[in-house]
Amino acid sequence: MINSLFQNSDYLSKALDASWLRNNVISNNISNVDTPNFKASTVDFESVLKDAMDNNSISMKVTNDKHIASNNTLDTIQPTVTEDTSSQIRMDGNNVDIEAQESDLAENAIYYNTLIKKISDEYSRIKYAINEGK
Numbered sequence: 001m002i003n004s005l006f007q008n009s010d011y012l013s014k015a016l017d018a019s020w021l022r023n024n025v026i027s028n029n030i031s032n033v034d035t036p037n038f039k040a041s042t043v044d045f046e047s048v049l050k051d052a053m054d055n056n057s058i059s060m061k062v063t064n065d066k067h068i069a070s071n072n073t074l075d076t077i078q079p080t081v082t083e084d085t086s087s088q089i090r091m092d093g094n095n096v097d098i099e100a101q102e103s104d105l106a107e108n109a110i111y112y113n114t115l116i117k118k119i120s121d122e123y124s125r126i127k128y129a130i131n132e133g134k
Contacts, residue, residue, distance in 0.1 A: 010074055011049075012119045018045030018079040019112040025081060026105045029096050037093035040101070045079035052077050 022043040032038040087095045 009119055009122050012115055012122065014074060014077065015045065016112065016115050018043060019108055019115060021079055022108050026101055026108060029101050030098065033096045033098050035094060038096060039083045039085050040096045041081050041083045043079050043081055048080060049077055
């Protein structure tokens with residue numbers, strides 16, 4: 001019972017980790033904007049999570065010996081980092097579009113802050129229940 005209270009928090013925590021990774025990857029892209037032959041990278045988590053949820057490959061943790069065990073848990077779902085080697089923006093081989101990267105960074109900051117708010121709200125509801133609505 002108590003584990004189900006934190007199920008949404010587990011998803012939000014995974015999304016926060018992916019957003020943090022995305023922030024690091026975008027920052028790396030921006031810092032290498034003038035590096036010849038540097039290829040920009042992207043992080044994909046949302047479609048990985050959606051695919052896992054659509055295929056029902058996310059299962060609950062086994063808390064009782066009588067439960068049916070599964071190898072696919074939320075822990076196995078990881079964001080993927082992909083390097084874009086198919087495009088070239090400049091003559092020196094670098095493909096970092098600084099304006100797109102700055103836009104992605106701002107979008108990711110909003111996404112991260114939204115996730116923080118959601119997880120904070122989740123714990124506020126639990127605290128409210130523990131305090132019997134006081």
